[in-house]
């Protein structure tokens with residue numbers, strides 16, 4: 001058997017899964033695809049359109065109408081990729097607090113999930129890929145060659161996210177970060193459709209006591225032994 005060509009990485013917000021996915025994809029020369037950016041781009045579109053987040057039908061329709069493209073980075077400012085919403089570069093805007101606050105609510109809707117899942121499956125079919133998200137191993141690529149679920153306690157994740165924000169000179173408050181992560185965990189794990197959970201055949205890595213390079217080493221061991 002050769003190397004796995006489809007790798008799913010799932011886990012809660014701020015577990016380090018995006019960093020792991022990006023490093024692993026570079027190591028293997030595969031496409032790195034962070035599916036969270038699609039849900040974030042739809043959320044930004046909803047906010048910009050002035051739609052009520054609770055208006056499921058209108059939000060679902062908008063999700064089907066917008067065009068989201070993720071492509072190699074065109075600007076050397078620390079980004080791993082460009083995210084385009086109807087052609088406009090929104091790579092950094094989708095990280096805004098307002099998007100963080102609403103993205104989990106919008107990700108619950110069936111029409112939103114269907115629009116995103118269809119596109120993600122198409123990308124997975126066309127590429128050797130490391131795909132990162134919440135439901136990649138369970139729903140988007142249930143036949144992935146390797147599934148990793150990266151976990152860490154909410155306190156450790158909040159501390160890391162807080163430290164990152166301080167390092168970027170972004171004013172922040174640890175308790176606010178913790179509260180926001182707990183809220184997203186709650187919604188992501190308890191929704192009816194495609195909730196956050198490890199696939200039965202996923203390998204769970206707990207990163208509480210591991211730095212990102214230790215996590216990468218563990219993931220590489222799994223890749224090269226499959």
Ligand code: DC
Pocket residue numbers: 013014035036037039040103104107132133134135136184188
């Ligand atoms: O990984 P992230 O923080 O960028 O994800 C943002 C939100 O998008 C997350 O809270 C839930 C949603 N999401 C999802 O429902 N399914 C995915 N595969 C990826 C993200």
